[in-house]
Amino acid sequence: MSAATSPSERRVSARIGAISESATLAVDAKAKALKAAGRPVIGFGAGEPDFPTPGYIVDAAVEACRNPKYHRYTPAGGLPELKAAIAEKTLRDSGYQVDVSQILVTNGGKQAIYEAFAAILDPGDEVIVPAPYWTTYPESIRLAGGVPVEVVADETTGYRVSVEQLEAARTERTKVVLFVSPSNPTGAVYSEADAEAIGRWAVEHDLWVLTDEIYEHLVYGDAKFTSLPAIVPELRDKCIVVNGVAKTYAMTGWRVGWIVGPKDVVKAATNLQSHATSNVSNVSQVAALAAVSGNLDAVAEMRTAFDRRRQTIVRMLNEIDGVLCPEPEGAFYAYPSVKALLGKEIRGRRPATSAELAALILDEAEVAVVPGEAFGTPGYLRLSYALGDDDLVEGVSRLQKLLGEAKA
The missing domain is CATH 3.90.1150.10 (Aspartate Aminotransferase, domain 1)
Known part of the structure; x- marks a missing residue:
């Protein structure tokens, strides 16, 4: 040196x-x-x-600005009413029933991804990352002490990786597999059968899965969104779902995301957030509450x-x-x-x-x-x-x- x-x-x-x-x-x-x-x-x-951002969401935020209740600190893990609404929305949209204790509201999806990895990775743990990947995934893994292991898919498979490719990348240090459908940057969507096969492969090898569902409502043609913990219930104890309001409700600047996962992991991530940022902006949380509670028109x-x-x-x-x-x-x-x-x-x-x-x-x-x-x-x-x-x-x-x- x-x-x-x-x-x-x-x-x-x-x-x-x-x-x-x-x-x-x-x-x-x-x-x-x-x-x-x-x-x-x-x-x-x-x-x-x-x-x-839809007008009814903006109106909710304006009203929150006037409410002294939201001028103060609130729980680091999120407004209780927002967490309850996220639980209802998760059941409505994914068929996945969760408790509010399994939810952490974060400053956008990026914080959710980092905190999820930070909560489960120890130095040297490997995370299988299908590529092409969103730029933030590998950096969040490295920042959390993990090692991203890339598995590349190309246009010949519609940018979808196979169980065989994932298995070839698995080592004794593999702890997590990343699953993203619909995908950024490719727009790839896995069929329910292929998603289930990946979920069952993860269960078989006792792996964690982090699944990013931020684009759940943006699917086209015959494609359908599939939530892994909903179709592979055995996975739920080692599955973390990341989501948020940014893409679905045109709310990128509001910075509200969330984690859904096992209670102990969510508690650990909440502890981290309590020192890193405390609560997400209350006004943004109220706006997110209006978004996830409203219809999808x-x-x-x-x-x-x-x-x-x-x-x-x-x-x-x-x-x-x-x-x-x-x-x-x-x-x-x-x-x-x-x-x-x-x-x-x-x-x-x-x-x-x-x-x-x-x-x-x-x-x-x-x-x-x-x-x-x-x-x-x-x-x-x-x-x-x-x-x-x-x-x-x-x-x-x-x-x-x-x-x-x-x-x-």
């Missing part, structure tokens, strides 16, 4: 220094900065609905729009020579392969990686996309179609024009 990197002189801890920034948020921030500077950038980067309207955009973006991307885009069945992302374009000349440049291609696209077409490197699979791009129809068509039209110039 050189003197420049010795522990006594290191200004940032090795643990925190090893964490990279969120690639998706970085792309979104750059796109917004360019737009603020007057450039007509269209951003496909952030996974954020373009719809406003607004959600259905958004889903209809996302479905329309999904079909448009897939069709337009597949019209580009060298681009192959499977049809996503859930969430609001397209994840096309651009491997056939790498190394080709585009306006005097030959991008060798999808990261270089994404940079070229931003420079030449003023379109912001996230390269596959951010999701553990170089050679792909992620485009969120949670933006207005006109911007979507204009943005992909720019891609068609630019990438259509590619030549050997």
Whole structure:
């Protein structure tokens, strides 16, 4: 170790220094900065609905602001009335009956994911992470002391991993398998049979499962959402569900997520949160209460729009020579392969990686996309179609024009 990197002189801890920034948020921030500077950038980067939060949810928050009850500290684990509503919502939407003692309300899904891993991982424990993966998963695992073990799926399987792949990655250090359906970044949705097979494999090998259900209501066509602890009851004592209001109710900025899991794990995670952040903003919690207690009419309207955009973006991307885009069945992302374009000349440049291609696209077409490197699979791009129809068509039209110039 050189003197420049010795522990006594290191200004940032090795643990925190090893964490990279969120690639998706970085792309979104750059796109917004360019737009603020007057450039007509269209951003496909952030996974954020373009719809406003439904009015009845906003009204509940405004009323909460006026109520002195919510001007003070509340229980670190969440408002009791919100936890009760989350339990009812979990039964309604997943067929999974839980007690309020199994619920922790968190500052968004990211805090839920980190606290869940922190509560069950010891240093060196391995977590099987299907790739392509959302950028935050591996970083949360590492921050909690665990070791992410990637299992890669590609477009030939619809970005879904098999039990055989999971088994090949399992070692004596494996403690957790991550399960995400619908998926960010690919939009992949597992069938009930495939999900059940993975759940039963986890039970057979006494593994924990962390399942992220944040996109549960955003499925299209014949695809159906499946909640693992609902269809594999034997898994419930070693299963943690992460969810939140961000995607379903267009509430990304409100920062409310939650954990559902075994009581002892939830208690441990609550203890951690009591020291890290205390309670989630009471106003946001009241807004979340209105969201999960209400009907799903607004959600259905958004889903209809996302479905329309999904079909448009897939069709337009597949019209580009060298681009192959499977049809996503859930969430609001397209994840096309651009491997056939790498190394080709585009306006005097030959991008060798999808990261270089994404940079070229931003420079030449003023379109912001996230390269596959951010999701553990170089050679792909992620485009969120949670933006207005006109911007979507204009943005992909720019891609068609630019990438259509590619030549050997």
